[in-house]
Amino acid sequence: MLRASWKVAPPLKKCLCGKSQLHSLRQCRGYTTGSSTGTSAGKIVGGSILFVGGGLGGTILYAKWDPKFRENIEKTVPYSDKVFELALGPAPYNLPLLKKQDTKTLSVSTSSEVLKGSKLPKSVPDKEASAVEEIIGEASSKDAAAIISAVGDAPTVPAPGVQVEMEEKHDASRESCSCENEAVQGQHIAAEEHPPQEVAKHLAQQDREENIKVVGESCSCENEAVQGQHIVVEEHPPQEVAKHLAQQDREENIKVVEITSTLEDALGRSAQVTLKAIEAQDSAIEAITLHAQRLKEAMDDSENTVDRKSEQWRALENALSIRSKVVNQANEAMVKAKEELDNLRSTIEEAKQSEISSVRPQLLAAEENLNHMLVDLDHIERKVQAAQSEAKIVVQYSELVAMARDEFRKELESITPDVKFGWKNLKVSDLAGQLSTDDLNSLIAHAHRRIDQLNRELAEQHVREQQHIEKALEHQKLEHKKTLDVAVAKALEHYQTGILLERDKKAEEVREMMEAELRTQLRRQAAAHTDHLREVLKIQEQEVKGKYQEELQQKLSEYDIEFRRLSQEQLDNFTRDMNAAYSRLKGIEQAMESHAIAEEEARKAHQLWLSIEALQYTLKTASGDSLTEPLQKALEAVTNSCGDDKFTQALVKALPQECLSRGVYSEETLRHRFYTVRKMARRVAMIDETRNSLYQYFLSYLQSFLLMEPQVIKPPEELKPEDLDTFRLLSYASFCIEHGDLELAAKFVNQLRGEPRRVARDWLTEARVTLETKQVVEILSAYANAVGLGTTQVE
């Protein structure tokens, strides 16, 4: 039914409009002209057929002549295009439509290229901008493209700058390194003083070692000299040898002094004691002789008076006591002397063992004295012994005599016990007076017997005299021999000792001589040796000096090199560390700066985002059908916050003026308004630029009532020409509006032509403004979001 009515209307239109097509396009004023009714039906029919045919033919002819007319007819009358094709051929007006579409696609692709971004700034921004202009239809897109390309260039720019910086840094660091090197070299006061000190220490050590070596060499030389000089096997350095010698000398001196003192003391003491002993011995001898004499006298002089005898006996006793005393004393003295002599001998022995040659003569003298003293003592002893033996003989004699007397007395006592016999002092007469005759007889008998015995003994003695004498002589000889032997031995001993002493003395003298000679020889040798040594030493000194110098130089150079190397190493290490630290510092600084910059950027971005959000909010605040607030203030905030961001500035400039001053409509408002627009557009759907009579208005009004298009149709992906019908377009737009796609709806509304377009014009402009503003704000928001994303640091 819809289609039927739809099909009905155009033929109706056509047949109604057919008469007006005789006129030109715009100046056509469609007047309804009256038709002249004929007389008869046939005439009427024929006339009408003729008229229609004429009209058709005229139309076709005129369409052939004027293609625009043909176009119009084809547009208005539905199947006229087929008729025309049959009659005339295909229409020549399809090309402009295709061209438009191609340009459209071209511009889309180029803009996409632009939007994708290119690193190199293309030299064809104008073309692209012009192509873009067709789609967007604004001059700001050129700036956007330029900005996008500029933004594309932005990241590449800092890199060479950074490289340059790095190079500069390297150069600067190298320069600083060289400067530091120079400074260090010039100053010699590096922060680390160990290497030079160590090297110096090492050098010093080396020097010391060398010195020691040199000293050792000299020591060895001197040792050789010492070896050459002395017979001493010990190897000491000369100073030590000298010291040792000096020490030895000192010791020797001390010892000599000691020994001499001891010797003197000992000698003195021994001499004293010996003298004492000798004196004592002499006195003893005297005493003994005296005693013997006295005894002899006492024995012999038995006829002296009693007093004298008693005196003699008393004197004898005294002499005896004296003798014993003196003898004791002498013995003691002897012993002492012997002891002293022994001491002296021991000291001499010790002194001998000390092997000090200078003491020899003293020792010899002491020995001589000792010998003399010993000899004297021996003599004295012999004398004493001789005296003692004589005294003994005398004593024996006296004892014999005493024994005989005692026997005699005993005999007499035995014979005549009553008579007390005294000594010879008693006279016989006294005897005779006391004794009886028997006693006297016995006594005389005894006496006779005794005399006989004695005569017999005497005869025997006479007989044995020779024997006795021989025995005695032999005895005497033996004794003599003994004594001789002893004396000889003693004399031999003495002689031997004397000889030894002499020999020692001689040896000493010879030694002294030899020593003196040796000394002179040695002195000469020493002199020669010293001369030789001096020369050799000089030569050696030269050699050694040269060697030493060489070695020193070598070592110095070595150590110098080593030192340099080490210092260089230190410097290198230091510079490397410094460089590392410096670069790190730089890196840190840069990082911090970049951080600061990034934070600044973040802050700015945040501000921007906030301002854009405010803008969006102001955009959204719409109550009912009224306009939004003017966005001027919000935009000012945005411009303040964006600062020198060209993109934002461009976008801000891209905002349409109406939104700033007046505000924009919200989508809701536009939605509501659209329905009004749609209604009106439907009503004037048939009115286009060409036929605008009032009748047309009425017809279109009628059409809008009769035509049933669905309220909303989903628009297809591609538009076909038959979709460009007003009602269709409006349905599509409604659909888009319903689904919130204002842009597409505006696009569809933009396809309206003629009066519906005029009716929708305001709505369209408002929608356009709204869309623009929305777009710009969305771009800004997206930009703010992007910037914010870019600047946020993930923590």
Added chain:
Amino acid sequence: MAETELTKKVERCMADALVKFGVGLGLGIVFSVVAFKRRVWPISFGAGMGIGMAYANCQNDLQSPYLMHGKFVKNQSP
């Protein structure tokens, strides 16, 4: 608002039509009475003229955006 413009125009037209009709009618009546001896035709003529004028006005008003006024420019030698 463009969408209300049309309605306004239409309203104007109708008002205009009414006025012109009334004025035409009135003038017709007047003329009929005065000059044309109470015939009907001046009334209808007047009314019709009124309506016609209103119609033409309305049409012109509605067509006004699409009218192009051209000038005939004589071909002048440069």
